[in-house]
Amino acid sequence: MQEILEKKIFDVDEIRKDFPILETLSNGRPLIYFDNAATSQKPNSVINALSDYYRNYNANIHRGVYSISIKASEAYENAKNKIKEFINASSEREIIFTRGTTEAINLITYSYGLENIHEGDEIIISEMEHHANIVPWQVLCQKKKAVLKVIPVNNNGELVIEEYQNLLSKRTRIVSLCHISNTLGTINPVKEIIKLAKLNNPETAVIIDGAQAIQHMPVDVMELGADFYVFSSHKMYGPMGIGVLYGKAELLEKMPPYQTGGDMISRVSFNGTSYNDIPMKFEAGTPNVEGAVGMKAAIDYIESIGLKNISTAENELLAYASEKLNEIEGLSVIGNAKNKASVISFTVNGLNAFDIGVMLDGSGVAVRTGLHCTEPLMDRFKIAGTVRASFAFYNTKDEIDVFIIALKKAIEILS
């Protein structure tokens, strides 16, 4: 399917023309955008889809009897269908729109978690999780007197699978892990992790935070066997403010609503209310139709380039940047996993990451600095933060060259 749609030749110069922001200047220099793990840039097709929606068929959906409302409703449902196909879910009923990955995880903790977790139950996460996949579980554990267990990370930034196996127990109810680490770039063996959880107890719910994976590699939720898979539109070239919770229908059907209001009900009276079927049970209120339309356009765009082309290009950028960075004296790459996505975190001998980031900005290079919402991981590596460069397929080796020159200059000035 993807192969058919893929462009025959991957021409980065042509691709860059799809992203208007890449032609802008930052501090008087051409913008070099290496903060793709925080949010990706948007192609014209996405920007135009949003504008087209507001110009031509903006209406509230689902109950409108008039044509633009019907068109908007169709666009919303088409987006769901597109996402269903993109991740190979078995039905659109399994696709719930949220504000993003964070809200999707909160939905699971408040709905599935409050219902199914009891005193003494165990929830397993890992040392490399984003705060969004730590704090909701901590809150749930406090409420339910449950126990949070943490899979350690080795010096290369990989999960220690033997330790994970030791943590699995009769009380394990939930395993929630990132597919790819936002700080280290490590690609976790989630299929194996899910298999081990299910072997231990088929009832254990496994949640995969795919926020950093969905834009880099094909994801097939059925093949993975995940109970829940969550991700955000804005990291996959789509608009901000919308994301997806994929959940197996049999689990979603049993789960209580997370928020209540319009659209999620089937009948309301003062004697009682019955809820709508999934997925609408979890989508209270007017949904983000604009976001859904934009997200569909983003997936269309990804498919037009081809995920295979995307990952090949990004792997090349990663290899090139890693090689150049490793040549710099005093620089340490944090996270040297065998399987890595195009994210590189590093520290430089005694220099503050924020200082390096500010200096790079002066050269038009946008990177992220600090803890990357993974403070426990920073504690694990005993560092105060990193500089993180994360690449998308529209980045180039020339940009990496400019980044390396600017970085060397920054190090010289700051040392």
Added chain:
Amino acid sequence: MNKTIHETEEEIIDEFSFFESWQDKYEYIIELGKKLKDFPEDKRTEDNKVKGCQSSVWVVTRDEDGKIYFKADSDSTIVKGLIALLIRVLNGRTPEEILSSELGFIDKTGLKQHLAQTRANGLAAMIKQMKMYALAYKTKYESSK
């Protein structure tokens, strides 16, 4: 006669007007940061820390003849350079002078663009902390009158 806060700020704005590029401005700040060295090691404690998301600042004070003196440090050289400028403006002032200072130089030197926008660097928290100390001294002086 010592310069007023306003005069010192004007002096800094004047100095910065000589820098043509962003790079030069920052190299100067980094130099100032590297020179700010006299912070006592034993004062780098949690109590004296003003925490930002990306860098931390430590600040201690003493007073003499109704005037306040600051010493500060940061794990960021750039923030340290900015602190050096703040100390140059606010050191040896009365609490009233510090509390009424508007510190317009941060904006007028073009530094604000990078530094005020973000809670990350701890500078905004540092200014607030310096004013809190001034307020504490003011209260102390008034109650001992």
